[in-house]
Amino acid sequence: MRYTLKKEERLNSKLLIAELFSEGKSFFIHPFRVTYLRIDRKDDIPVQLLISVSKRNFSSAVKRNKIKRLIRESYRNIKHILWNDVNKKSEGQLLVSVVYIGKSIVTYTEMERKLILILHRLNEKDA
RNA sequence: UUAACAGACUAUUCCAUCGCUUCGUAUUAUUCGGGGAGGAAAGUCGGGACAGCACAGAGCACCUUACUUCCUAGCGGGAAGGGUUCGUUUUAAACGGAUACAGCAAGUGCCACAGAAAAUAACUACCCUUGUCUUUGGCAGGGGAAAAGGUGAAAAUGUGAGGUAAGAGCUCACACUGUGUAAUGGUAACAUUGCAGAGGGGUAAACCUUAGGGGCUGCAAGAUCAAAUAUACCGGCAAUUUCUGUGAAAACAGAAUAAGGGCUGCUCGCCUGAUGCCGGAGGGUAGAUUGCUAAAGUUGCAUGGCGACAUGUAAUGUAGAUAAAUGAUGGAAGGCCAAUUAAUUGGUUUACAGAAUCCCGCUUAUUGGUCUGUUUUUUUU
RNA sequence: UGUCCGAUGGUGUAAUGGUAGCACUGCAGAUUUUGAUUCUGCCUGUCCAGGUUCGAGCCCUGGUCGGACAA
Numbered sequence: 001m002r003y004t005l006k007k008e009e010r011l012n013s014k015l016l017i018a019e020l021f022s023e024g025k026s027f028f029i030h031p032f033r034v035t036y037l038r039i040d041r042k043d044d045i046p047v048q049l050l051i052s053v054s055k056r057n058f059s060s061a062v063k064r065n066k067i068k069r070l071i072r073e074s075y076r077n078i079k080h081i082l083w084n085d086v087n088k089k090s091e092g093q094l095l096v097s098v099v100y101i102g103k104s105i106v107t108y109t110e111m112e113r114k115l116i117l118i119l120h121r122l123n124e125k126d127a
Numbered sequence: 128u129u130a131a132c133a134g135a136c137u138a139u140u141c142c143a144u145c146g147c148u149u150c151g152u153a154u155u156a157u158u159c160g161g162g163g164a165g166g167a168a169a170g171u172c173g174g175g176a177c178a179g180c181a182c183a184g185a186g187c188a189c190c191u192u193a194c195u196u197c198c199u200a201g202c203g204g205g206a207a208g209g210g211u212u213c214g215u216u217u218u219a220a221a222c223g224g225a226u227a228c229a230g231c232a233a234g235u236g237c238c239a240c241a242g243a244a245a246a247u248a249a250c251u252a253c254c255c256u257u258g259u260c261u262u263u264g265g266c267a268g269g270g271g272a273a274a275a276g277g278u279g280a281a282a283a284u285g286u287g288a289g290g291u292a293a294g295a296g297c298u299c300a301c302a303c304u305g306u307g308u309a310a311u312g313g314u315a316a317c318a319u320u321g322c323a324g325a326g327g328g329g330u331a332a333a334c335c336u337u338a339g340g341g342g343c344u345g346c347a348a349g350a351u352c353a354a355a356u357a358u359a360c361c362g363g364c365a366a367u368u369u370c371u372g373u374g375a376a377a378a379c380a381g382a383a384u385a386a387g388g389g390c391u392g393c394u395c396g397c398c399u400g401a402u403g404c405c406g407g408a409g410g411g412u413a414g415a416u417u418g419c420u421a422a423a424g425u426u427g428c429a430u431g432g433c434g435a436c437a438u439g440u441a442a443u444g445u446a447g448a449u450a451a452a453u454g455a456u457g458g459a460a461g462g463c464c465a466a467u468u469a470a471u472u473g474g475u476u477u478a479c480a481g482a483a484u485c486c487c488g489c490u491u492a493u494u495g496g497u498c499u500g501u502u503u504u505u506u507u508u
Numbered sequence: 509u510g511u512c513c514g515a516u517g518g519u520g521u522a523a524u525g526g527u528a529g530c531a532c533u534g535c536a537g538a539u540u541u542u543g544a545u546u547c548u549g550c551c552u553g554u555c556c557a558g559g560u561u562c563g564a565g566c567c568c569u570g571g572u573c574g575g576a577c578a579a
Contacts, residue, residue: 003145012450015413050450061169061481066454069147073455076146108455 005076011050011095020050020095025125029118031102036122037095047082049075050097057103067100074112081119096122 011017016039024037051071053064075098082094098118106114 005146007148007452010450013413014450017450052450062479065481069454073146077455 003076003079005049005072005079008045009047009049011048011097016048016095017050017097020097024095024097027121027125029114029121031100031106032114032118033099033101034118034122035097035099036125039093039095045093047079047094047096050095051075051100052097053100057101063105067105070108070111071098071100071115074108074115078112078116078119081116082122094122 011020019039020035020037024035026033026035028034051068053067055064058064058067098115
């Protein structure tokens with residue numbers, strides 16, 4: 001499969017975001033806080049992702065952009081872990097939000113290692 | 128030549144792989160090709176473009192600007208000059224820096240503490256005179272004058288002479304300040320000189336006065352399309368209790384009513400019931416499209432101007448996202464740092480910082496390099 | 509993106525341009541056999557820089573930080 005991350009794979013609906021944060025379940029893997037929710041909706045895209053970095057922890061817009069780009073790049077390379085399982089079940093759509101709550105910037109390899117952990121954990125919990 | 132400060136300019140380049148966004152072509156979900164952050168994109172301080180609303184004209188109120196001339200679409204921006212002030216050299220001025228720099232001589236207010244008094248005056252002390260007493264003087268009354276009082280950030284312009292009972296710009300001379308006026312130079316601010324009359328403490332980043340400017344709100348402005356849900360309104364169909372009138376009847380018109388049905392045969396109580404269905408239509412939510420990127424544009428040259436800048440001409444066509452793209456990995460060249468060493472090795476590739484309608488300014492932040500100016504260290508002449 | 513407000517001891521909150529005050533907290537002492545209460549005293553402050561003024565918490569300019577509103 002192709003390692004892409006187009007706009008359709010990102011969560012951008014205001015109503016769905018409100019539903020995710022009010023009814024979704026969450027867990028922590030440092031430095032991330034993950035919230036997920038499965039909804040009844042038929043679509044070609046099985047997973048929609050939301051990335052957020054708090055302005056409270058990083059007041060500089062350059063640093064916020066850098067963290068978000070690193071998370072996006074990591075997810076793009078490893079998202080097949082999640083997609084394969086989700087496709088098997090193929091019931092509705094999974095909404096996932098990844099919030100960065102660390103106080104300092106981690107490297108790309110460290111971030112990718114943590115995200116792999118997160119995706120495996122998501123597979124277990126969602127099953 | 129060392130260091131510091133201030134100002135100006137610049138803001139590493141290339142290749143490969145995997146992606147993001149946008150435009151175009153072919154064609155229907157992909158291929159190919161092109162574009163894709165800054166000098167401050169920041170702060171949101173000033174001004175505009177653009178848009179909606181308001182609006183006859185003028186005034187009040189409110190906000191804002193304030194030496195002169197010029198530049199600019201405009202500005203609280205810029206250029207050149209004038210005044211004031213500070214510093215250096217030096218005593219003639221020059222050079223450099225700063226400057227919210229209209230008006231307290233229109234009115235009102237304020238000036239802590241100290242001081243008689245913070246500006247009208249009063250008080251102490253001074254002088255003349257009358258009365259009285261314990262008579263080189265004290266006390267009381269009347270008059271004069273506002274110079275002396277040494278505190279303060281600031282004390283009624285300073286010095287000298289005359290004048291007087293004592294004194295006082297009361298008068299005079301010189302000086303100072305600022306006002307009016309005239310001449311000369313300058314576009315002007317202003318400068319120099321003369322004459323007249325004057326002496327007014329400070330404070331307008333105190334109220335205020337004078338002169339100029341400002342309608343209000345901001346792209347989350349505004350425009351177009353428009354699911355779902357609810358529905359004022361309209362039409363069609365169906366349902367609908369009682370009374371009255373017209374009429375032979377069907378029906379029509381008007382008025383009133385929560386009747387009516389079920390649990391249950393009655394009362395109480397409870398449930399249902401104050402129309403239903405379909406269609407239209409309106410405003411408009413989610414959302415989509417537009418506004419939206421060609422512009423008071425950028426670069427080069429020439430001419431004019433002290434300069435800001437203007438004019439002409441040639442070239443160029445330069446991001447447009449929307450829970451928000453412009454990235455990641457690897458390599459090479461160049462720069463910088465360190466070590467050995469004199470051409471290798473290792474590290475790093477950075478500072479400040481990320482477009483959100485657009486433009487012109489201002490302010491603030493800042494690594495390395497280059498240039499200019501001032502001060503400074505060392506060396507040579 | 510735009511509009512607006514604020515900053516005073518450790519905390520909350522006053523102050524016409526003229527010695528920065530009050531309450532709670534903390535520390536020391538007194539009272540008490542000891543502690544609490546009470547009394548006395550002390551420590552700790554105007555967000556930063558510049559300007560106006562004889563003199564700024566206050567007035568003006570720039571910055572920093574925090575907050576509110578417009579969906």
